[in-house]
Amino acid sequence: MTEVRNKQVVLRDYVSGFPKESDMNIVEGTITLKLPEGSDEVLLKNLYLSCDPYMRILMTKVEDPDFFSNYKPGSPLTGYGVSKVVESGDPDYKKGDLVWGITKWEEFSLIPSSLILFKIEHTDVPLSYYTGILGMPGVTAYAGFFEVGSPKKGENVFVSAASGAVGQLVGQFAKLNDCYVVGSAGSKDKVDLLKNKLGFDEAFNYKEETDLNATLKRYFPEGIDIYFENVGGKTLDAVLLNMRVHGRIPICGMISQYNLTQPEGVTNLANLIFKRVRMEGFMVTEYYHLYPKFLEFVLPHIREGKIVYVEDIAEGLENGPTALVGLFSGRNVGKQVLVVARD
Amino acid sequence: MTEVRNKQVVLRDYVSGFPKESDMNIVEGTITLKLPEGSDEVLLKNLYLSCDPYMRILMTKVEDPDFFSNYKPGSPLTGYGVSKVVESGDPDYKKGDLVWGITKWEEFSLIPSSLILFKIEHTDVPLSYYTGILGMPGVTAYAGFFEVGSPKKGENVFVSAASGAVGQLVGQFAKLNDCYVVGSAGSKDKVDLLKNKLGFDEAFNYKEETDLNATLKRYFPEGIDIYFENVGGKTLDAVLLNMRVHGRIPICGMISQYNLTQPEGVTNLANLIFKRVRMEGFMVTEYYHLYPKFLEFVLPHIREGKIVYVEDIAEGLENGPTALVGLFSGRNVGKQVLVVARD
Numbered sequence: 001m002t003e004v005r006n007k008q009v010v011l012r013d014y015v016s017g018f019p020k021e022s023d024m025n026i027v028e029g030t031i032t033l034k035l036p037e038g039s040d041e042v043l044l045k046n047l048y049l050s051c052d053p054y055m056r057i058l059m060t061k062v063e064d065p066d067f068f069s070n071y072k073p074g075s076p077l078t079g080y081g082v083s084k085v086v087e088s089g090d091p092d093y094k095k096g097d098l099v100w101g102i103t104k105w106e107e108f109s110l111i112p113s114s115l116i117l118f119k120i121e122h123t124d125v126p127l128s129y130y131t132g133i134l135g136m137p138g139v140t141a142y143a144g145f146f147e148v149g150s151p152k153k154g155e156n157v158f159v160s161a162a163s164g165a166v167g168q169l170v171g172q173f174a175k176l177n178d179c180y181v182v183g184s185a186g187s188k189d190k191v192d193l194l195k196n197k198l199g200f201d202e203a204f205n206y207k208e209e210t211d212l213n214a215t216l217k218r219y220f221p222e223g224i225d226i227y228f229e230n231v232g233g234k235t236l237d238a239v240l241l242n243m244r245v246h247g248r249i250p251i252c253g254m255i256s257q258y259n260l261t262q263p264e265g266v267t268n269l270a271n272l273i274f275k276r277v278r279m280e281g282f283m284v285t286e287y288y289h290l291y292p293k294f295l296e297f298v299l300p301h302i303r304e305g306k307i308v309y310v311e312d313i314a315e316g317l318e319n320g321p322t323a324l325v326g327l328f329s330g331r332n333v334g335k336q337v338l339v340v341a342r343d
Numbered sequence: 344m345t346e347v348r349n350k351q352v353v354l355r356d357y358v359s360g361f362p363k364e365s366d367m368n369i370v371e372g373t374i375t376l377k378l379p380e381g382s383d384e385v386l387l388k389n390l391y392l393s394c395d396p397y398m399r400i401l402m403t404k405v406e407d408p409d410f411f412s413n414y415k416p417g418s419p420l421t422g423y424g425v426s427k428v429v430e431s432g433d434p435d436y437k438k439g440d441l442v443w444g445i446t447k448w449e450e451f452s453l454i455p456s457s458l459i460l461f462k463i464e465h466t467d468v469p470l471s472y473y474t475g476i477l478g479m480p481g482v483t484a485y486a487g488f489f490e491v492g493s494p495k496k497g498e499n500v501f502v503s504a505a506s507g508a509v510g511q512l513v514g515q516f517a518k519l520n521d522c523y524v525v526g527s528a529g530s531k532d533k534v535d536l537l538k539n540k541l542g543f544d545e546a547f548n549y550k551e552e553t554d555l556n557a558t559l560k561r562y563f564p565e566g567i568d569i570y571f572e573n574v575g576g577k578t579l580d581a582v583l584l585n586m587r588v589h590g591r592i593p594i595c596g597m598i599s600q601y602n603l604t605q606p607e608g609v610t611n612l613a614n615l616i617f618k619r620v621r622m623e624g625f626m627v628t629e630y631y632h633l634y635p636k637f638l639e640f641v642l643p644h645i646r647e648g649k650i651v652y653v654e655d656i657a658e659g660l661e662n663g664p665t666a667l668v669g670l671f672s673g674r675n676v677g678k679q680v681l682v683v684a685r686d
């Protein structure tokens with residue numbers, strides 16, 4: 001039997017407040033590169049792992065997890081990733097297949113094949129894209145903007161965490177839909193990126209604005225039709241003062257709240273009534289049936305350079321904790337990817 | 344010319360904080376009971392006036408009113424009412440017609456006929472009902488529950504301000520739709536009314552509950568599918584912890600916030616994401632096209648006693664300020680009507 005090293009990123013203990021690198025340990029275990037006799041599972045070699053904000057939520061000790069079950073101290077993190085099939089007990093997959101879906105933060109993983117979401121068919125684009133534009137964040141941006149946001153041509157769109165994995169796509173989808181798009185992000189470099197590379201009409205650094213309501217009034221003198229919500233808290237509160245009649249707020253995430261023991265209060269909700277605004281939470285997991293349609297839409301745009309995608313690549317599992325924790329200080333510029341192996 | 348007395352309820356000055364009776368004056372003017380030469384307006388005798396929570400919002404000095412324009416100090420309040428046409432410059436109306444729509448808080452009003460919403464055709468039911476179940480609050484409950492709430496049979500429905508003009512109807516509509524319905528209200532008598540007369544499955548006095556989250560968990564062990572939002576603030580925050588996956592929150596009003604200079608913060612909005620909840624503000628003014636359909640639905644139920652309607656009747660314009668102000672302390676039991684004249 002071929003027993004090999006299997007480095008893992010393991011949760012040390014439940015987290016409260018902001019996550020730190022020291023909340024995770026790098027552990028060197030071993031794994032036998034052979035499926036157990038009669039197993040219907042799949043053995044994966046993990047290539048690219050995705051650093052996602054929701055992972056913080058799974059680090060909290062909670063009673064009633066609604067999405068994936070949350071992390072257990074001593075066990076490796078789970079998350080989205082791109083992997084290569086080493087051996088398969090499920091006839092749908094065979095050695096050498098490239099797949100994306102839920103895997104573990106380790107070099108090799110033995111997992112139920114039901115955690116695999118899709119076989120990767122198109123490899124003329126970077127494989128890491130299947131953690132981003134062609135993976136979960138891509139479907140999130142697509143479903144959140146088009147299905148939940150119901151955009152009309154020419155509408156005014158505001159995106160927060162706009163340079164991130166999801167936000168940069170929402171902005172580009174909105175431009176393809178002839179909308180006026182403004183993004184907010186946390187540094188001058190990100191603002192430049194939004195305006196010069198990602199095609200946003202305008203962008204601002206929210207950390208430098210002292211009166212977000214006034215800032216939004218400046219960029220949206222006629223109000224916001226769609227606010228793609230990634231951050232929550234103060235930004236949402238200011239947005240509520242600037243929504244247009246019949247506006248929509250797809251609620252994708254509220255990253256500014258994930259590390260607070262007591263979330264901030266949002267005070268301007270009564271504007272939803274007078275402006276007849278729809279605010280709607282959604283989870284990408286309910287939209288994977290759109291994946292084929294999404295690929296058909298997005299792949300040609302990528303190939304023609306009409307949609308670009310900014311990635312922030314960290315090398316090696318041992319840098320996973322830093323990369324993951326960095327999401328909550330805005331250290332990442334674009335989609336945060338962790339490379340475990342390139343093939 | 345027949346000049347007669349025209350008593351009015353006039354705003355004294357803009358209001359901040361809770362409204363008081365002394366924020367309004369009773370003024371005795373006169374009016375000529377004759378249309379000015381060539382006028383296309385209508386001269387109305389006001390019979391029943393409607394006391395509505397939104398009227399408080401029009402008493403605030405604001406820059407950018409979105410609904411009606413707000414009240415001016417020295418002028419009579421405007422509001423919904425049932426009136427009889429005295430003289431009409433608009434061929435669509437003639438002397439003796441009964442109408443409901445927007446009128447002024449006075450005995451006789453000269454108004455543009457565009458403020459009239461509907462001619463009253465059915466008089467086998469109490470005329471005052473056209474300020475309530477057959478008027479604006481009725482359409483509000485109908486549109487908010489059926490159109491915005493998208494109820495399915497057997498769902499779990501929670502209604503706040505449940506014994507009020509709108510709430511008592513939402514509960515009865517939900518029961519007709521085979522839902523499980525719980526209401527909250529501010530006194531023991533109202534709770535009894537909800538359970539014994541209005542057909543709610545359960546009801547509680549929110550003023551006596553120290554932990555609203557626990558209360559809701561008790562009444563909704565499996566969660567809430569539809570929360571019909573009338574009050575906002577702490578109630579909404581507790582509800583957000585108890586919504587079921589794919590729940591809906593039609594936001595009709597937030598009466599607990601109308602008198603606060605700084606609205607309360609709502610902290611549990613992130614639950615909208617994980618539970619994929621839709622929260623949607625609406626205004627009855629966008630649903631009056633449903634009025635004929637609504638009448639067809641509701642009139643037979645009233646006649647057969649399958650829907651009942653509780654009114655709280657105040658007599659005489661001079662009691663208008665007390666009646667109106669009472670909405671904000673829960674003094675009213677059922678729809679607050681003000682009788683100016685009975686015919």
Ligand SMILES: NC(=O)c1ccc[n+]([C@@H]2O[C@H](COP(=O)([O-])OP(=O)(O)OC[C@H]3O[C@@H](n4cnc5c(N)ncnc54)[C@H](OP(=O)(O)O)[C@@H]3O)[C@@H](O)[C@H]2O)c1
Pocket residue numbers: 052053054136137140161162163164165166167184185186187190230231251252253254255256257282283284285327328329330331332333334335336616
């Ligand atoms: N509903 C779903 O199914 C679903 C799926 C995927 C993602 N999401 C959500 O979508 C949002 C974006 O995810 P993503 O993958 O695209 O992440 P990302 O934007 O690539 O990375 C997170 C970014 O959030 C910003 N941020 C961190 N703390 C913040 C704070 N306190 N206030 C404002 N911004 C802050 C940082 O950028 P700055 O430098 O700009 O601050 C950081 O780079 C997250 O809320 C995530 O949970 C939801």
Ligand SMILES: NC(=O)c1ccc[n+]([C@@H]2O[C@H](COP(=O)([O-])OP(=O)(O)OC[C@H]3O[C@@H](n4cnc5c(N)ncnc54)[C@H](OP(=O)(O)O)[C@@H]3O)[C@@H](O)[C@H]2O)c1
Pocket residue numbers: 273395396397479480483504505506507508509510527528529530533573574594595596597598599600625626627628670671672673674675676677678679
């Ligand atoms: N969107 C629209 O088009 C539209 C149309 C009509 C009405 N509305 C809204 O619908 C809601 C109900 O209106 P309604 O006409 O049916 O009024 P109502 O319920 O007949 O009267 C108001 C009731 O609100 C309750 N209340 C007052 N202050 C409160 C507080 N701080 N916390 C909790 N409850 C409080 C009181 O009952 P308790 O004794 O139970 O506290 C009071 O009796 C209001 O928010 C109103 O603005 C909206």
